[in-house]
Amino acid sequence: MDKLFAQFANRAAHYAGSPITFMACLGGVIIWALCGPLFGFSETWQLVVNTTTTIITFLMVFVIQNTQNRDGAALQAKLDELIRSSDAQNEFIGIEELTDQELRLLHARCAAEARRTAAALERTLGERRARGHPV
Structure with a gap:
């Protein structure tokens, strides 16, 4: 399960940070805004974008946090190995705790x-x- 989620989180974070995804989202917002007069700028029209962005933001928090946690742990392991294998002071290994x-x-x-x-x-x-x- 962990490996599957890690793969998903990596792919999702990669695609979410791409220029094409940004442009697609910007296009969606523009289309939504242009539909405002068609729907009379109703509460339902506003609710559509509010709900959509809230759900996406909520889910992306977990995806981004997962990728940052793994990146941080990997970087820390690399630094620990550099410290361990060099003349640096080994007391610095594990200072993140x-x-x-x-x-x-x-x-x-x-x-x-x-x-x-x-x-x-x-x-x-x-x-x-x-x-x-x-x-």
Whole structure:
């Protein structure tokens, strides 16, 4: 069931995001609007477009959420593998499970480390310049 829905969600998201689908929907709205005078801009005429768009939006929320969840999980698995197989710190594997507070602390630590690295690089470049080395 999961694989079948994943295939459906991928296809639906692909087609929903295509220019031809946009143009078809735009055409439908234009036809609906042009029919307004024919139906006297009645409540039923308005209800048709409201109901149609509500149903499509409701269903597309689940399709899009499914594709985003899978894309996010796949991206996270790829990043975890890159971290695991490199000299990066393995403590970053699985950080998507941390709380917001823990993520803020980790981000602050990484930002401080980046500032220290940038300062060390600037000192090194300054020393090279002082010795007359090209930078």
